[in-house]
Amino acid sequence: MLQTISELFELVKVKNPLIHQITNMVTINDCANVTLAIGASPVMAHSPEEVEDVVSHAHALVLNCGTFSEVTFQSMLKAGKIANELGIPIILDPVGVGAITSREKYVKSILESIRIDIIRGNESELDCLAGGIGTSKGVDAIHTGRDHEAIANKVANMFGCIAIVSGEVDVVSNGERTVIIKNGHPYLTKITGTGCMSTALIASFASVTKNLMEASIAGISTMGIAGELAAKCLSDKEGLGTFKVNLFDVITLMDGNMWRRGVDIFEEY
Ligand SMILES: Nc1ncnc2c1ncn2[C@@H]1O[C@H](COP(=O)(O)OP(=O)(O)OP(=O)(O)O)[C@@H](O)[C@H]1O
Numbered sequence: 001m002l003q004t005i006s007e008l009f010e011l012v013k014v015k016n017p018l019i020h021q022i023t024n025m026v027t028i029n030d031c032a033n034v035t036l037a038i039g040a041s042p043v044m045a046h047s048p049e050e051v052e053d054v055v056s057h058a059h060a061l062v063l064n065c066g067t068f069s070e071v072t073f074q075s076m077l078k079a080g081k082i083a084n085e086l087g088i089p090i091i092l093d094p095v096g097v098g099a100i101t102s103r104e105k106y107v108k109s110i111l112e113s114i115r116i117d118i119i120r121g122n123e124s125e126l127d128c129l130a131g132g133i134g135t136s137k138g139v140d141a142i143h144t145g146r147d148h149e150a151i152a153n154k155v156a157n158m159f160g161c162i163a164i165v166s167g168e169v170d171v172v173s174n175g176e177r178t179v180i181i182k183n184g185h186p187y188l189t190k191i192t193g194t195g196c197m198s199t200a201l202i203a204s205f206a207s208v209t210k211n212l213m214e215a216s217i218a219g220i221s222t223m224g225i226a227g228e229l230a231a232k233c234l235s236d237k238e239g240l241g242t243f244k245v246n247l248f249d250v251i252t253l254m255d256g257n258m259w260r261r262g263v264d265i266f267e268e269y
């Protein structure tokens with residue numbers, strides 16, 4: 001498995017897939033840049049008049065709910081339906097679901113109307129989709145001690161997709177098989193958007209393979225490994241600003257070999 005995942009890095013760089021992202025206004029620029037850093041090509045288009053055209057040329061579609069509106073919702077439905085028709089993988093990032101009541105209704109409606117391939121969110125967000133209370137503080141997770149493996153497994157089975165619960169360890173499940181990834185660094189929680197950027201990375205990998213479990217593992221672990229290496233390079237006088245720059249540097253340099261050396265996977269079946 002490690003060998004085939006490591007090959008995805010080269011594949012993304014060679015194919016330079018187009019990743020259509022309907023995303024939030026807080027982290028949009030970072031998501032575009034991380035997509036470029038891994039070797040894919042971002043296009044951020046939101047308007048209902050444009051999304052059908054844009055998605056029909058894309059190789060993956062990201063739906064990120066971070067700053068939501070009725071217009072965004074309509075755009076997501078339009079783009080999602082075309083992506084389903086064309087067999088383009090859709091990756092949902094249900095930012096803030098559980099924290100903002102109206103968002104839950106919209107996200108559940110998206111999940112009823114469109115076939116979603118991968119859902120990535122933090123513990124609170126995925127717990128909400130699994131039918132729990134999804135306790136959170138704004139868009140950040142509140143750690144409840146709930147079983148992340150059970151949450152990922154339940155979401156995967158409920159929506160027939162791959163579910164990723166990110167956190168101190170990341171859990172990836174397709175409802176039958178669960179993989180636990182132990183990479184990461186606490187600083188990843190201190191700059192906004194590392195979850196959103198992980199979703200953009202997952203979409204980049206999902207656009208070049210039919211094996212969406214491997215794409216999910218590649219995307220989420222890349223952020224964890226990059227966080228570790230970015231922190232390791234910090235001097236005593238450097239903090240989150242340099243950490244963020246280092247994070248982009250590491251992701252630019254990441255290839256299959258670097259990934260294999262850094263990844264810390266624990267598998268369960
Ligand atoms: N306590 C932690 N220690 C180490 N790594 C962490 C920790 N919490 C999260 N991470 C890593 O941070 C990245 C983002 O995950 P997180 O769950 O914080 O996303 P998020 O809450 O959706 O983020 P955002 O909404 O800011 O985009 C992942 O790569 C995850 O592995």
Ligand SMILES: Cc1ncsc1CCO
Pocket residue numbers: 024026027066067095139192193196
């Ligand atoms: C801070 C924040 N608020 C809405 S979206 C977002 C980015 C992280 O999800």
